[in-house]
Amino acid sequence: MTKARREELERRMRIIPTEAEAADLRSRVLDFCHEAIPRTVRGLERQGTMSDGDSPAFFKALGIAGWIGRHWPREYGGREGTHLETAIIDEALGYARAPLSAYLLSVKVFGNSLMLFGTPGQKRKYLPLIAAGDAMFCQGFSEPMAGSDFGSLRTTALRAGDEYIVNGHKIWTSSAEVATHMYLAARTDPKAVKHRGISLFVLDMKTPGVTVNSFRTLGGGVLNEVFLSDVRIPAENLLGEENRGFHQAMRSLDLERSCMDRVGAARLSLDRLVEYVSSDGSDGAGKRLSDVKMVQEKIGELRTKLQVARTFGYMIARNLDAGKGLSAEFSFGKLYVGLLTQALADATVDIVGTVAQFEHGSDLAIFDGLFPAVFRASPALTLAGGSSEIQRGVIAARGLGLPK
Ligand SMILES: Cc1cc2nc3c(=O)[nH]c(=O)nc-3n(C[C@H](O)[C@H](O)[C@H](O)COP(=O)(O)OP(=O)(O)OC[C@H]3O[C@@H](n4cnc5c(N)ncnc54)[C@H](O)[C@@H]3O)c2cc1C
Incomplete structure (x- = not known):
């Protein structure tokens, strides 16, 4: 066996907790939920299986308790933990019927994608906010004519100086009613063929021109459509490469x-x-x-x-x-x-x-x-x-x- 292979195997062994460690982590998260859910979650938010609900107060409590994004590096608000640890935490949160929609979108979808293709500055800006429970993300990918067929999306983000101007309509946007930010997909090159010309952005939900319409779902939760009308996003909020967003988004969807x-x-x-x-x-x-x-x-x-x-x-x-x-x-x-x-x-x-x-x-x-x-x-x-x-x-x- 080569040295590199042995080191890789040792590294993998180190990140697998023992059954006792996993059980301890699980019961600490369940204890936390037992105390925090009645304090922070009310009414309909409790009805869903979990992810159709959101509670900013519960999300904040999760952040204070240090359960968000433990697998991220310390410099980005994490605890140098592992994805396996986060998987154990997620399983316990699901078992506790915690309201998790924005948590999952912020950590699994946006945060983990940012770790893959964000700049160091973007990671330093957003990941600590999420880990502290202060930034909740929604995911603005789907549109009325673009769900499974993500490449058909029509929302445009056209460059104007050091900004992009965004116009379009997102639908089925979980957590938009509570989110502070959106992980947005938009077409930056309308002339390019379908899968090219798409880019990804961070959008502050308080930006003028963002309108959120909420509706109830069969599951007892809330979904939203989001209208974007001449919304101005600073160019520095572009994630990864311009016009390469399709491939990046496919990785985000995998992570989801x-x-x-x-x-x-x-x-x-x-x-x-x-x-x-x-x-x-x-x-x-x-x-x-x-x-x-x-x-x-x-x-x-x-x-x-x-x-x-x-x-x-x-x-x-x-x-x-x-x-x-x-x-x-x-x-x-x-x-x-x-x-x-x-x-x-x-x-x-x-x-x-x-x-x-x-x-x-x-x-x-x-x-x-x-x-x-x-x-x-x-x-x-x-x-x-x-x-x-x-x-x-x-x-x-x-x-x-x-x-x-
Ligand atoms: C509860 C809920 C929460 C959601 N949250 C979000 C969110 O937060 N952000 C977001 O961006 N989106 C969200 N979505 C949207 C979700 O990603 C889409 O509903 C999903 O991708 C399907 O797209 P669509 O609804 O447009 O259906 P369509 O793509 O129109 O599909 C309709 C049917 O056709 C089938 N179909 C389509 N294409 C093919 C194919 N190539 N081969 C075989 N069958 C096919 C599909 O399987 C489906 O059964 C959410 C949806 C739900 C139900």
Whole structure:
């Protein structure tokens, strides 16, 4: 074995915490959530599986407690931790039903992308603000005619001296109603062919010309459309290379797909389902649900799938820690956990029956209305962050080399 190879393996071994270390980190995050969520999160924000909710007060508390961006270097507000540590934190936050939308967009999507292609000055400016819980990012990629087909986006950012002037319309923009900044994709060269001529920017949401329209979702959360009318962005807010934004955005979308928060949320649902069938649940004929063979088999199958999803999540984190390039593996995790959550939500409603329909606030609700909240939020999981069809295409083309 070469020296370089041995050093690389040693480095990888060092970044894998022991089971005891992982359990300790998990329980510290859960303890934090137990105290901070009731203090900082109210009403509807609690209903979703997590990422359809936001609470600036909870985000700030996360920052003060030092749970944001621990894998970033100290000079950028991090703690020289690992992606694996952050994956464990994300899983615990998902399990706690923390409101995470802006957290995930700020850390996984914007912050991690900035680490890849931001300038040192941009990293010094934005990452410490995020880590402290003071800057919340939304992601302005999708448009009415450009979702899966990101290259079709029409928002323009035209250079005028030391500024860009932005005009366009973004849609499905999670967290825009609370965000301080947007990670924006816009067309800087309208004459270039589709995938060229796109660039990425940081937009301060308080800039004149930014209008946010919020609407409620089936999942009980909020989504937004954002209108941009003659919005002026300083040229220094360009991220990475001008007109190379398509390739950078594809890397950001990969980073968005590391989905341990969703694994944690699915684990909570499964734990509560097991708790229900083991205690209150009866099959209507006096038999406890936990004694019904079909229920046992279904739960056994879901538990196995959950373990697979978790393994994908940790594999992605380890690859990031080992400095490996991005790959189809991100799509494995995203595809799998979305389908798993839907299967789990469907099975829960089948097994628990009518009582699974009572929402948060009803006297008849069980587990604070967790089951109907997950059921209503689950259809979006195979769309947000790139649809399942797109993930399958990425795995076939990028992972297996099949023609696009
Ligand atoms: C809850 C939620 C939150 C979101 N948050 C954000 C956000 O914060 N920021 C942001 O920018 N966007 C966000 N989105 C948008 C999301 O990224 C898009 O919805 C997604 O990329 C799909 O795009 P679309 O809705 O335009 O559907 P389309 O791209 O029109 O797709 C419609 C259907 O056609 C299928 N399809 C499209 N192209 C292909 C193809 N080539 N091969 C096979 N099938 C295909 C899709 O799988 C889908 O089923 C969010 C969406 C949801 C649901």
